Amino acid sequence: MKKGAFSFSSANRSAQISESNNSYDLLIIGGGITGAGIALDASSRGLKVALVEKHDFAWGTSSRSTKLIHGGLRYLKQLDIALVKEVGTERAVVHRNARHLVVPEKMLLPIVKKGSLGKFSTSAALWVYDFLAGVKNKEQRKMLDKKSTKKAEPLLDSSKLIGGGMYYEYRTDDARLTIENIKKAVEFGAVCLNYAEFTKPIYENSQIAGAEIKDLISNENFEIRAKCVVNATGPWVDLLRKKDNSLKGKRLQLTKGVHIVVPFKALPIKQAIYFDVKDGRMVFAIPRQNKTYIGTTDTVYNQAIDSPQCELEDVNYILNAVNNMFPEIELSLKQVESSWAGLRPLIHEDGKSPSELSRKDEIFISDSGLISIAGGKLTGYRKMAERIVNIIAGKIHKTDLGPCKTAKLSLFGGDFASSREIGDLIIELTSTNKQYGLSVEKIKEWVYRYGTQTNIIISDYLEFQKTESDNEINSLLAELNYGIENEAVLKLEDFYIRRSSKLYFDLPNIKKYLDESADFLAKKLKYSKEEIQIQKEQVLKYMLEATAFKN
Numbered sequence: 001m002k003k004g005a006f007s008f009s010s011a012n013r014s015a016q017i018s019e020s021n022n023s024y025d026l027l028i029i030g031g032g033i034t035g036a037g038i039a040l041d042a043s044s045r046g047l048k049v050a051l052v053e054k055h056d057f058a059w060g061t062s063s064r065s066t067k068l069i070h071g072g073l074r075y076l077k078q079l080d081i082a083l084v085k086e087v088g089t090e091r092a093v094v095h096r097n098a099r100h101l102v103v104p105e106k107m108l109l110p111i112v113k114k115g116s117l118g119k120f121s122t123s124a125a126l127w128v129y130d131f132l133a134g135v136k137n138k139e140q141r142k143m144l145d146k147k148s149t150k151k152a153e154p155l156l157d158s159s160k161l162i163g164g165g166m167y168y169e170y171r172t173d174d175a176r177l178t179i180e181n182i183k184k185a186v187e188f189g190a191v192c193l194n195y196a197e198f199t200k201p202i203y204e205n206s207q208i209a210g211a212e213i214k215d216l217i218s219n220e221n222f223e224i225r226a227k228c229v230v231n232a233t234g235p236w237v238d239l240l241r242k243k244d245n246s247l248k249g250k251r252l253q254l255t256k257g258v259h260i261v262v263p264f265k266a267l268p269i270k271q272a273i274y275f276d277v278k279d280g281r282m283v284f285a286i287p288r289q290n291k292t293y294i295g296t297t298d299t300v301y302n303q304a305i306d307s308p309q310c311e312l313e314d315v316n317y318i319l320n321a322v323n324n325m326f327p328e329i330e331l332s333l334k335q336v337e338s339s340w341a342g343l344r345p346l347i348h349e350d351g352k353s354p355s356e357l358s359r360k361d362e363i364f365i366s367d368s369g370l371i372s373i374a375g376g377k378l379t380g381y382r383k384m385a386e387r388i389v390n391i392i393a394g395k396i397h398k399t400d401l402g403p404c405k406t407a408k409l410s411l412f413g414g415d416f417a418s419s420r421e422i423g424d425l426i427i428e429l430t431s432t433n434k435q436y437g438l439s440v441e442k443i444k445e446w447v448y449r450y451g452t453q454t455n456i457i458i459s460d461y462l463e464f465q466k467t468e469s470d471n472e473i474n475s476l477l478a479e480l481n482y483g484i485e486n487e488a489v490l491k492l493e494d495f496y497i498r499r500s501s502k503l504y505f506d507l508p509n510i511k512k513y514l515d516e517s518a519d520f521l522a523k524k525l526k527y528s529k530e531e532i533q534i535q536k537e538q539v540l541k542y543m544l545e546a547t548a549f550k551n
Contacts, residue, residue, distance in 0.1 A: 008186045009485045010525055013193070017215060020191050020224050024050045026392055027210060027226035029198045029240060031055075032062035033174065033378055035232035036181035037385035037406075043188035044409060045389060045401045050224050052196040052213055056494045057182050061234045062378070063175035063498045064308075064342025066259065066284055066296055069094050069102050069379045070169040071133050081132065083360055087379040088133025091170050093407050094382065098180060098414040100422055100451035104139065105171040105286070106271040108153055110325070111162045115276040119143070122165045129167065139168040153270055155326045169272070171286060174378055175498040176449060179487055180411040181381075187412075194488055201229070201244055201370070208244065208368045217490060227396045230388060231372035235305050235343040238374075246366030252374055253348035254305070258314040259295030261338040261504055267292040267322065267329055277321045285322065289445065291337070291505050294318050301343055308341040312549040315339065338507045338546045345374050363387065369395070382406050413451025422447060425454075433458055437471035449500070450482070457482045476513055477520050484524050492518060492535045493542060503542060510543060 026042050028035045031053025043049045053059070071088030095102040111122050126141035135141075142165070149164030150156060182192050193215075200212040202223065210225035231240045235254050241247040264287055272286040285294045297314050315336060322331045347362050361376030361384045371391060376384050386404040393401045416422055426447050430440045438461065446454045461478035468474055483489035483499045495517070497503045502510055514536060522532040 007486070008183050008192075008488055010488055010490050011485070013217065013488070013490070016191050016193060017196075017220075017222060020050050020193065020213075021222060022048075022225075024048045024224065024226040025228065025396060025398075026050070027052070027224050027229045028232055029211065029230065030232035030234060030236070031057040031178070031182065031192065031194060032060055032232065032234050033058070033178045033181070033381045034062075034234065034373060034376065034384055035230075036062075036178045036185065037381040038230060038232060038388050039185035039190045039192060040181045040188070040409070041382070041385040041389045041404055041406050042392065043185045043190040044405045045393075047389070047392070047398070047401070049185065049190040050226065051182070051185070051190060051192040052198060052211075052224070053192075053194045054197040054216070056194045056491070056498055057192075057488070058175035058178035058498050060236075061342045061344065062178045064257075064259075064340045065174045065378050066257070067172055067174050067286075067288075067293075068105075068169055068284070069172050071129060071379065083377075083380075084129065085132040086383055087377055088129065088135075090379050090383060091133060092136075094172075094177075094379065095170055097406075097409060098177065098411040098451070099416045099419055100413055100448050101177055101180065101411070102170045102172045103448070104419070105169050107167055107169045108149070108271055108273045109165040109167065110149060110153070110156055110273065110275050111164055112157075112160045112276055112325075113162060114160075115162075116280055116282070117276075119163055122163075126165045126167050135168065141165055141167040153273060155267075155269060155328060157325065157327050171272070171288070172378075173449065173501060175501065177378075177411075179499065180413065183412045183487065184409065192488075194494075195490060198240070201368075203368065206368060208366075208370045228392045229370055230392075231370055232388075234374070235345045237345060237372050239305075241364070241366070241370070241372055244366055244368055244370045246364070246368065246370060246372075250362065250364070251348050253346050254301040255344045255346060256299050256301040256308055256314075256341055257296035257344060258310045258318065258341045259293050259339060260310070260315055260318050260336045261291050261293045261507075262331065262335045263337065264290045264292050266331060266335045267294070267326070273325075275321075275325045277317075278324065283318065283321045289505055293504070294322060298344075305343065308343050309545055310339040310341045310549050312551050314341070315549050336547070338504050339549070340504060340546065347375050361387075363391070365391075413453040415452050422451075425452070429454060429458065433462075436462060436465055438475070442475055446479070453482070453486070456486070473513055473516055476517060480517055480520060481524070484521065489521075490525065492521060492532075492539050495521075496539055497542065503539075503546060507543060507546060510539065514539065 025047040026049045028051040039049050039051045069091050123143050130140045144164040146163050195216040197214045198211050199214050201208050202210040208229045214221050238252050319331050364372040426444050429443045457478045460481050461474050464474040480495050483495045489495050518532050518536050
């Protein structure tokens with residue numbers, strides 16, 4: 001296997017930029033899950049790959065989804081059988097490649113009076129769902145009567161409950177799945193740069209041959225030349241197509257999805273629930289750590305792409321949906337600890353509402369040779385990448401690439417033969433390190449975030465313990481240090497939002513050690529006081545946006 005010349009450390013950024021001045025087989029614009037998947041597929045097949053991202057990896061949609069690797073049960077309503085089959089099957093593949101990040105999650109589907117599904121249709125839909133996805137026996141659907149459904153979830157409203165269906169989906173951390181694909185691509189030799197903005201395409205004989213890039217850290221400009229250029233920028237796909245003078249025919253329709261986070265005790269559900277809303281949509285409520293997150297909305301979005309925010313109307317919609325299904329809960333705005341809003345880059349279809357638009361991916365190849373990919377689902381990222389790389393192989397006449405390898409390629413930290421091995425690792429690390437102040441909860445959090453890479457973080461933690469007695473600050477800095485040295489963390493927001501999800505699931509505690517983490521990052525990456533102050537203010541701004549909702 002070809003190994004990269006550099007580790008994925010922030011300290012090696014200038015060396016990677018120097019390396020990027022060479023010519024490549026493939027340049028990918030966009031560092032979300034689609035671009036990351038393409039980078040891994042292409043580099044693992046032997047192509048020379050460069051990837052640039054204007055913001056941080058997973059900055060856009062790929063850190064703001066429902067965080068599920070799921071088959072899209074509701075797409076059966078649209079009779080989108082091919083999509084359900086593909087992404088349903090992909091759930092097992094992505095789980096196998098990253099068992100610590102893609103975790104089986106029991107999902108209860110309550111059947112209620114005047115709901116969108118009845119007993120027979122729910123049973124049939126779940127059976128077809130399992131059949132198309134090739135679900136293993138122990139995870140196949142189980143139909144429940146009213147009494148059993150109420151026992152499974154006592155908070156449900158008995159007056160409207162008819163029964164239920166229990167099935168399985170897979171919960172994930174979308175941003176971490178993205179970064180692990182990026183890291184694996186780097187191991188295969190890809191050059192992947194965050195905070196590297198595409199500014200202008202380069203053409204030779206009317207064919208796209210690369211791009212001018214601006215390093216937003218140093219403010220220096222450089223070029224990357226490539227035989228093929230792929231536009232994998234998600235909601236920004238049409239903007240890049242416009243720069244290529246190829247924005248014609250089908251276009252994107254952006255829709256906004258909002259999620260809110262509440263303390264688990266405010267909505268103490270026994271498992272994830274997928275339930276009806278009065279307007280005919282459905283909403284997920286998913287327990288995670290000591291929180292429950294709920295979403296999503298689906299509304300047309302025509303505002304600034306870089307700054308989607310949760311509006312009060314969005315939050316009230318979700319709160320009303322919860323309170324209608326769980327009337328004893330009485331969830332209120334004051335219990336919302338955090339939120340996020342993401343954009344779906346769907347393909348516009350006249351006469352269809354946002355919820356009716358297809359989640360299929362589409363590929364556009366312009367006269368200049370620019371390859372753009374839009375649409376699709378998080379679950380299907382690997383197959384989307386495979387289709388793109390197959391096209392590239394044909395364009396550059398690479399007949400010796402062979403088939404896609406990523407179906408059996410474990411991501412970083414995912415070296416587990418079974419889910420039981422994850423539990424064994426947690427037990428082992430807890431027993432070995434509890435004397436040093438590491439709780440089973442902290443070890444479990446790290447293992448389900450970093451997998452077998454947790455040992456590296458613990459090693460740093462033990463070093464910090466030699467000079468600082470505060471276990472909490474030591475664990476935070478050990479995790480931050482891992483991000484800087486192994487995951488290209490360049491800013492505080494990279495760590496707090498996309499590497500650790502603390503902005504969403506541990507927001508009340510961020511302020512506690514913000515100064516210490518800022519000082520540590522500044523020292524490691526030699527930032528001035530002015531530079532690190534700007535970063536701290538940016539984190540505080542994101543914290544405010546996560547809790548203050550626009551009217």
